[in-house]
Amino acid sequence: MAVLVTRPAPDNTATASALRARGYDTVLSPVLRFEAIPFHDDEDVSYDGIIVTSANALRAVADHAAMNHLRKLTLFAVGAASADAAREAGFKNVLSAKGDGASLRDLVVKKLKKGSTLCYLAGADLSRDLAGELGARGFTIITHTTYRMVPIAQLSADVVAAFNAERIDAVLHFSRRSARAFFEAARASGVEISALALPHCCISEAVAAVAHEAGAAQVAVARTLDEAAVLDALERIVKPSSR
Template identity: 35%
Template sequence: MRIWVSRPEPGASRTGRRLAELGHEPLVAPVLAVRPTGTPLPPGRPDAILLTSANGAEALGRTPGMEGLRAIPVLAVGARTAAAARAAGLGPVEEAEGDGAALAGRVRARFAPGCRLLLAAGEDRKAEPAASLAAAGYEVALLVAYAAEAVAGLPEAAAQALAAGRLDAALHYSRRSAEVAYERAAAAGHGGAFGRLRHYCLSDDVAAPLEARGIAAHFVAMRPREEDLLAGLADRF
């Protein structure tokens, strides 16, 4: 299949390579760009660090003052985030099963209420795991380590492919990237072509902004993991 990958770099190129290995024709055209915020670490030494994305891990690893925190336990939301944390020199690292609820469960199993947790996340983030952990008595200090900024317009390669009918499907890794992909396509006059694609989504939450606009998700992964998402490509019809 000819598949649009709209997630930001560096994940977009990595996904593109995976798709090519699987025999697909990827179009890597991100609609978001990840930028580190440069926000300083909050005061105080945490008992553990929580990471909900690989982008957060990479940005945290470059944050000034991290040198003194590199031996603190890290709980990562999933395998990709855990690998990014290790690559950034963080850890020891333990990985959860792929979502915020699972990450919160790992925290409760490892640390007692009252512990101080440093959550490194993006500017656009979900309520979990911070909300349930704070309600359970944990002290959660938030570091907004990066922001995912929407591109000004539909990438030219995507515009040409949609106009010429040279795309069969789109992969969506986040709620925001799915929403921005639709908005940029619609603003460029290609909303209909976008809607006719087969849309493969990492979770129900990712599919929600598409379905709110009447665009059905062709496939939603059972678990929010890339392997589960790519496995869905075998079901083409």
Template identity: 40%
Template sequence: MAGRVLVTRPEPGASATAARLKQAGYEAVLLPLSRTVALPVDLEAVHGPFDAVAVTSANALSHAPRELIDMLSRTRCLAVGARTAKAARDAGFAAVDNGPGDAAGLAQAIVAELPAGARIAYLAGRVRMPDFERHMREAGFALQAIETYDTDRLQPSETALRDLLENDAPDAVLLYSAKAAEAFAMLAHAHPRLAAGALLCLSPRVAASLQGLEGAHIFTAATPDEDALLARLAAASPAVS
């Protein structure tokens, strides 16, 4: 067994990650510390037509109302990476571009491909970094952000926490969002051995939420996707073994 890995992402992604970890020889322990919830979208406030739809998270598609997808699905979709591009195709978008894997790279690709002044619908979460929108507007694009979901912090049940603490401490923890990292930091302050292993973060923003954990072994994925995160987990071995 290559190590005990705590997975903090919510379902349905948590079980998919656990299956990948099991296939790689790890023992996965699920403890979701965040959840995504759909937000109501005022369709009358969506001011189309648009030249393109930009998406930096698959959650923005999975939580979007069907009516919104139907309004936009014939418009070219510019997705941040492979997972989001697949979600766009599954949702019904006919023309989908697979981006470079991060929001900054997607912004650069849009600037290179579309004329300034192009109108872009940006499907996004309420909690997000401002860089993509700022880059688009500075480059002269007319961007409308449409918030389709929010991310909440979750407090694990007493039973789940007790079961976790009664067994061996995790060798590694996978952290996918700033909200989950904040929740984990609170738990780790109360139960320090939870943070004794490698803390593997999807992005620098996620890692920043752990800075209050003194002496923690914090690692960041090379790119903000699960493939890179699991590669970072493998690179953390033999510490995770």
């Protein structure tokens, strides 16, 4: 029996390791595929800081020449995972919010003066208008879309076989977009009924709403916006087989 991890690579392997440490078997089934978008730095713009809402934004520009001067700036990360990715990318001054856009906005407002100019390294699909919210508070935000996450059409044959053999115990969801992609792929792969009958553990109420809308019978929500809390939610409803 196993837990299905829907996160894209490379984050899914870290989640799988955390699950195995807790005694769970895992099946990796990324439902979004990372694609970098060419980054064109505005050399004439002087930034006062950088905003990042996903570690993927940093992965997309890791080898770009502009990183040599961007690393010298203060980076505002949405949460611990993106903050860790920023430090791994060579940023020295990293400030982390509490895992959501509102806390990131408030952190920027608290730490920088109005009129500051920030570089927002963003994905193609945004869950909120962070740039607009900060703009309304007197900041200049220059958004650079550095990556997109492309939904897969269907689950792999191995994952479909695992569903059909009833080897999946639960499914983990870390974003609204990946949750939607999973349910659509499950439907296209002919395992929707099996998938909806399983427990679904979600990182937030917003992600849980997607599972509810899809018709999931059991939905658990993490108490905080981090991976450990998602795994805690899993343990509340599905005990590891190795314990």
